[in-house]
Structure formats: structure tokens, C-alpha cells
Amino acid sequence: MDELIDILNADGVPLGKTTMKSEAHKKGLFHATVHIWFYTEDGKLLIQKRASNKDTHPSLWDISVAGHIGAGESILDSAIREVQEEIGLTITGKELKKIGVFKSIQKHSDQLIDCEFHHTFLSKLKIPLEKLIKQKSEIDDLKLISIIQFEKELNDKELSKQYVPHSIEYYTKILNEIRRLL
Template structure:
């Protein structure tokens, strides 16, 4: 789904310019997204498999929920909205813990460039897995894994997970262990 997003400046701040997400990706314009890692009180981490027809990294396992921050939208509001849209889970802002940002620029092809600032959250909440409803345009499957097992899988089975990079995964996994 195409939507208007804010373009960021070199200081990671909203520049005052907006454009369609497709245009930002075509031109490699710097913009923001949210990544939400959902973990329950038994250390089960929810992960999603990206839909088969996604432009980038189809059929790879990824963060619980991720999405672009709409133009004019607060990042916390965006995180809550994306969780509801992608997996049908309603959360409160009190469930979300902001852990930091991560910059990433990947040139997938000449007219598809991800140049993003990921605002990363952990959502600590117990949930009924069977009541979750995936957004099939974005997600093909969801499952939970014990945190320890997920860490092992990401390091051993790199071709099955979105290649966010060792620094990203180390940062997130260290924060999840602290919870």
C-alpha cells in the first residue's frame, strides 16, 4: 500500500517534505520506519514471514511487526497502528519500550533503495496466538520461538531471515535478554 511519508534530514529529523513511499524508495530518500519485537512473559518471540510478493526479502522471517511511519504521524502511534494492521493485536503505549534507532541503506536495484531510520520497540505482552489475524498483503505466516532458539536460528540460518546485519540483531537480542 502506498502512503505519504515524511522525508528526514541528515540529523534524523523530519525535513518538512513528504512524498509517496514508492517515490522515496525509487529515489532513495531518507525516511523513518518502526520495528516492533513482541515477546511474551515466557520469552517467546513472535516473528513473521514476509509475504511471497513483497518487493524485498519475500518469504524471509523478520521482526514481529514493521512498517513505515505515515506523514505527520508520531512513531509510537505508528507502532501501535502497525501491530493492529499486520497481526490484529491491540496494544497500549504502556506495552511498548523504545530501545533506540538503527540506520540502514540498501540498494536492492536501481529504482528500489531502502534508506531508513528504524525506530525499534520491544512490546512485552502476553497474547493469544490463535486470535492473531495476519495482513496477507504483508505477512504470509507468523510463529513464536523461544528467544534463545531465535538467536541460534538467526546466527545459523542467515538465509532464512531478513539480513538486517549482525549489529542490528546483536543490539535487539541484547535488549530482549534484558527484559
Template sequence: MEEQIDVLNADGTPAGFSCGRGKVHAEGLWHRTVHIWAFDSNRRILFQLRSRVKENNPGLLDTSCAGHISAGDSSVNAAVRELREELGVHKSSRDLEYLFEAKHESVLNGGSYLDNEYYDVYRITLSDDEIKSLVPQPGEVDGFVWMTREEFFAKHKLHPEKFVEHPKDYCWLEENA
């Protein structure tokens, strides 16, 4: 069964109904997602390499972990679920540091995938044991890349086409990571 997602009005308020993920993106309906940035004890940033079979942004480096908030779910519960599914990391809501909310609009795949979302951004720190046991979710994540903030911005400047663009997240990384 297709994941059901709560639809929002353009101002971010609930529209009062849910629908399938496919319809959300085919019609460009506003919805909520989460982004989680994972760090190690040396403040290196974990980037996920999106699976080459993903519908949008295949094979690009992206936030450590991200995903849709299912209908009726909370942002923090979705973040905990996505960490478990995409990285194999088991965290509790207390381990997540809420950072900010952002709004993003994008047109992908020649206009067949419309992504209009409000997203909550979180930060976590992974232990050495968690880092050793990272498991990419097949079909979602092909691998992981660790970078210092300086390495990320240098690589992004030279090859922005290798990254999923998240300007508000990157601004936060530049000022706070």
C-alpha cells in the same frame, strides 16, 4: 492513494516535505519507520514470515512487526497502527517499551528499491489471548514463527539468507532478550 511519508535529511532531521512511498524508495530518500519486537511470557520472540508477494524481502523471516511512519504521524502511533494491521493486536502506546533508534541503508531488487531509513525500535509482550488471536495481514504477512533467543541465533547462523538482516536489532536481542 499512495501513502505519504515525511522525508528526512541524511542526518535524520526533517527535510520539510513529504512524498509518496514509491518515490521515497525509487530515489532512496531518507525516512522514518518502526520495528516492534513481540515476546510471550516465556521470553520467546515472534518473527513474522513476510508475504511471498511483498516487493522487498519476500518470504523471509522479519521483525515481529514493522512499517513506515506516515506523514505527520508519530513513531509510537505508527507502531500501534502496525501492530493492529499486521498482527491483529490492539495495544495502546503505554504498552510499548521504546528501546532505541537505528539508521539503516540497503539496496534491494537489483537497485530499484533503495531503503534509507531511521527506525525506532519497540518491545511489547503479548498475552496468551493475544497470541491465540494473531491474524496475519494478507499481502503483508504469511505467518508467524516463535523462537527462543537461542533458537533464533542458531538458525540465523546456519541460514542467514532466510532472515531480513537487522544487525542493530539482532545485537540488542543478543544482549537483552
């Protein structure tokens, strides 16, 4: 879905300009996204399998919830909205722990360049997996995976191909922060 988003400079500072997400991706303009990683008390992560019709990383396993921040929308409101839209879960800002902002540049093709700042949050999943309602246009599947298994798969050359290729520093930061909360 195309949407109006705010444009940032290469340091993540808003430029006071907006454009459609498709145009930002076409021109490689920096913009902001939210990433929300859900974890359970027993050391598991909620991951989503991206829909097979996605233009980037179709059918790969990824972050629990992620999305673009709409033009003029606050980071926190965007995170809360994306969680509701993608997995049908209503949360409050108090349930989100921000752990950082990660700059990411991925050139998928000449017509699709992702230049993003990922505002990244952690949140404890307090309901069973079966109670989540996945947004069919975004998600093919949801599952819980132990942090230990997830780490093993990320470090395996073949198994890691089933995941969106975020930097190892990004994944390490996420896992270390979750371990601190457990």
C-alpha cells in the same frame, strides 16, 4: 501499498517535505519506520514470514511488526496502528518500550533503495499466537521461536538465509534488551 511519508536528512532530521513511499524508495530518500518486536515471558520471539509478493525480502522471516510512519503521524501512533493492522492486536503506548533508532541503508536494485531510520520497540505478547490475526497482504505466517534457537539460526550461514538480513549489531541489541526484560 503506497503512502505519503515525511522525508528526513541523513541524520534523521525532518526536512519539512513529504513524498510518496514509492518515490522515496526510488530516489533513496531517508524516511522513518517502526519496528515492534514482541516477546513472551518464557523467552520466545514472535516473528513474521513476509508475504511472497513483497518487493523486498519476500518469504523471509522478519520482525514481529514493521511499517512506515505516515506523513505527519507520530512515531507512537504509527507503532500502535501497525500492530493493529498487521497482527490484529490492540495495544497502548504504555505497552511499548522504545530501545533505539537504527539507521539502515539497503540497495535492493537501482529502482529500490531503502534509506530508513527504524524506531524500534519491544512489547510483551500477552495473548496466545492463535489469537493473532495476520494481515494477508503483508504476512504469510507467524510463529514463536525461542531466543536461543533464533540466535543459533542467525549465526548459521545457511539457516540465516531464511531471515531478513538486518545487521548483526541490530539483532544483538534486540536480543540483549529482551533478555534484560525477562
